[in-house]
Amino acid sequence: MEIINxxxxxxxxxxxxxxxxxxxxxxxxxxxxxxxxDLLLSTDSSDYITDNTSFYYNINQLYMKYYRNVxxxxxxHYMIFRDYDNSIxxxxxxxxxxxxxxxxxxxxxxAYLLEENEDENIECSNLVNDDTELGSDSSVxxxxxxxxxxxxxxxxxxxxxxxxSFIEDDYHxxxxxxxxxxxxxxxxxxxxxxxxxxxxxDSDVVINTxxxxxxCLSILVCKEANEWCHYWSNPHIKRFLAKDKELxxxxxxxxxxxxxxxxxxxxxxxxxxxxxxxxxxxxxxxPRILRLKAYVSYLSxxxxxxxxxxxxxxxxSESLLYSEVMELISLFNLNxxxxxxxxxxxxxxEASKFPDIGSKIKSIIRNTRxxxxxxxxxxxxxxxxxxxxx
Numbered sequence: 234m235e236i237i238n239x240x241x242x243x244x245x246x247x248x249x250x251x252x253x254x255x256x257x258x259x260x261x262x263x264x265x266x267x268x269x270x271d272l273l274l275s276t277d278s279s280d281y282i283t284d285n286t287s288f289y290y291n292i293n294q295l296y297m298k299y300y301r302n303v304x305x306x307x308x309x310h311y312m313i314f315r316d317y318d319n320s321i322x323x324x325x326x327x328x329x330x331x332x333x334x335x336x337x338x339x340x341x342x343x344a345y346l347l348e349e350n351e352d353e354n355i356e357c358s359n360l361v362n363d364d365t366e367l368g369s370d371s372s373v374x375x376x377x378x379x380x381x382x383x384x385x386x387x388x389x390x391x392x393x394x395x396x397x398s399f400i401e402d403d404y405h406x407x408x409x410x411x412x413x414x415x416x417x418x419x420x421x422x423x424x425x426x427x428x429x430x431x432x433x434x435d436s437d438v439v440i441n442t443x444x445x446x447x448x449c450l451s452i453l454v455c456k457e458a459n460e461w462c463h464y465w466s467n468p469h470i471k472r473f474l475a476k477d478k479e480l481x482x483x484x485x486x487x488x489x490x491x492x493x494x495x496x497x498x499x500x501x502x503x504x505x506x507x508x509x510x511x512x513x514x515x516x517x518x519x520p521r522i523l524r525l526k527a528y529v530s531y532l533s534x535x536x537x538x539x540x541x542x543x544x545x546x547x548x549x550s551e552s553l554l555y556s557e558v559m560e561l562i563s564l565f566n567l568n569x570x571x572x573x574x575x576x577x578x579x580x581x582x583e584a585s586k587f588p589d590i591g592s593k594i595k596s597i598i599r600n601t602r603x604x605x606x607x608x609x610x611x612x613x614x615x616x617x618x619x620x621x622x623x
Contacts, residue, residue: 237275241268249292258299261289262307269314279318284311284331286338301342304335305379305386312393313437319511321438325397332390339379381423388429395448396439400515404451411448415467427469443512445473446480446502453487454522461488492527493548499523521557524549528561532569537579540571551576 244264251257262285269282285307289296300307312328315321321328379387391414398406418426424433434441452464464470465484474481479498486495499520506512527547544554555571558578562569571578 237268237271240271253293253295255299258289258296261292261296262303266310273314273317277318279315279320282311282314284308286334297342301339302380302383304339305383305390308332308335309386309389309393312390316393316438319400321393322397322399322401322511325394325401328390328397329394332394384424385429385433388424388426389435391426392430392434392444393438396444399447399451400511402515402518404454407448407451408455411451418469431469431472442473442477443506445470446477447512449474449480449484450519450523453484454519454526458488487523487527490527490530492531493546496520496524496527496548524557525561525564528558529565529567532558532567532578532580535580537577540576540578543578 241264245261248257248261248264265285265288272281273279286300286304289300308331311331312321315324315328391410395407395410395414398404398410414426430441430445449464449470452461456464461484465474474484479501483495483498483502486492486498503516503520506516524547531543531546540551540555540558543558544551547554558569559571561567562571568581569578570581
């Protein structure tokens, strides 16, 4: 690493002596990108790579007016570098703060530029900025003027953060960020978030269709069945599902409790992501959670069933069903027991060790509306599983 730093120090020093201009700024940016690439390849870690904001400020503050025009593009490149060693997920909170800082910088520099030249006419689009954390549902406070190219890079950064949350198994955060993107999608009149992911999305971090598929699966994991329609009726999601016919079929099967077909499709999705280093590590959690949710919906409707029949219904092995149902009963302290000798799963009445969860389940079992009962019980699985994992 020391050798690489010294190798570039001389070139950077020479360029820094040149008059401040857009051309010199471009040469410096190119040089810094090459340095970051060399550091990444030689150390196999993105920890030694930094964004370039402080560099331009320290070398000459006059460069900041050029940096302002590419600040989101630079942040996008920095996120891509962070993904090369698979750290974009773990560093997503830090990256989210960097995005907030970039917005603040653009906002402040815009005010300065307007004071310097009120008649300057810049081709721009409106960029939403809240005074609070990105991903929140607070109202828009301020519009910024940035180029369309910068707007595209900004939306890339937002989508990358959604992906980072998924690979860290934080499905609730995936939907929080996604809901915020939906809410702010049309706040940029010249180009929207969905237009970017559909027409202008780079696959340096994740393929756009894969990201949208992961978001849809997160919806099934986190949301109750009566909330799914809210998302499936979104015109952008509808357009995507019309193209991804396998995912559409899976959603239809899972929603209609056709679990045998649904789980087979889910197994195909899992095999599809096996060559992907990041997704092959985290994706298996999705089938597992969705199976657990399906088990709870199924068990909430029956009094007694054989392990063999239930395994046939879900088209899975008896050994897998046995281990996961045992885990589920333990996780929720469900009023079910398994007779290993006879291979029977049956409901029984006994006081719960966890009164809060037990009371919720009992109230659901007393519910006369079967569909409503299954829906509410299903929603408890994701919440309890997340708490158990934490």
